[in-house]
Amino acid sequence: MDQVKFTAMKDGDKEDYDFLGHHEAAFAKGTADRLLGALEALDEGLSGYQVTRLEHSLQAATRAWRDGADVDWVVSALLHDVGDIFAPYNHDEYAAAILRPFVREQCAWVVEKHGDFQLLYFGHYVGADPEKRQAHKDHPYFEDCTVFCERWDQSSFDPGYDMKPLAFFAPMVRDVFDRVPHDPDVIQPGKRVPLVGA
Numbered sequence: 753m754d755q756v757k758f759t760a761m762k763d764g765d766k767e768d769y770d771f772l773g774h775h776e777a778a779f780a781k782g783t784a785d786r787l788l789g790a791l792e793a794l795d796e797g798l799s800g801y802q803v804t805r806l807e808h809s810l811q812a813a814t815r816a817w818r819d820g821a822d823v824d825w826v827v828s829a830l831l832h833d834v835g836d837i838f839a840p841y842n843h844d845e846y847a848a849a850i851l852r853p854f855v856r857e858q859c860a861w862v863v864e865k866h867g868d869f870q871l872l873y874f875g876h877y878v879g880a881d882p883e884k885r886q887a888h889k890d891h892p893y894f895e896d897c898t899v900f901c902e903r904w905d906q907s908s909f910d911p912g913y914d915m916k917p918l919a920f921f922a923p924m925v926r927d928v929f930d931r932v933p934h935d936p937d938v939i940q941p942g943k944r945v946p947l948v949g950a
């Protein structure tokens with residue numbers, strides 16, 4: 753069997769769905785490599801800044817790593833703008849959806865909301881509310897997103913910054929996306945790990 757027998761899902765049988773289950777598991781194992789490819793594609797995205805989107809991502813991840821942040825944070829920093837390619841109007845949610853099954857809840861939340869928090873730095877120039885973050889002011893991860901944006905995101909547009917290459921982070925990306933998806937020991941709802949000097 754190298755493909756299913758059905759042409760409409762409702763006509764599939766157990767053999768079909770067992771076959772697909774194996775196929776999908778094998779495909780899922782390539783997620784890390786596809787994401788690394790997507791990051792490379794960011795090198796050609798969005799111009800106008802002094803750094804490419806890939807360089808911005810590498811700077812954010814390098815700053816996280818130099819801050820002593822754990823692998824969940826470093827990989828989240830690396831991928832936080834990967835949504836720019838296909839979701840320019842909700843790139844934060846897009847990246848968070850990719851990360852959420854594989855990183856701590858804290859990190860996925862921060863990536864999901866970073867767009868709101870980043871407005872602090874430029875919202876007043878573009879007709880947006882710089883204090884949009886206040887909608888989340890009572891959230892337990894509010895301070896974490898504040899630190900993420902201040903230390904790793906808004907600061908990472910510097911062509912002179914000594915950043916690590918993508919190959920440096922590739923093993924970390926593979927480790928994270930090799931995890932069992934939705935593993936409660938990874939997600940750890942409510943757990944806060946410091947971004948700096950953990």
Ligand SMILES: [Fe+2]
Nearest residue numbers: 832833866867
């Ligand atoms: Fe972003």
Ligand SMILES: [Fe+2]
Nearest residue numbers: 808832833905
């Ligand atoms: Fe960013």
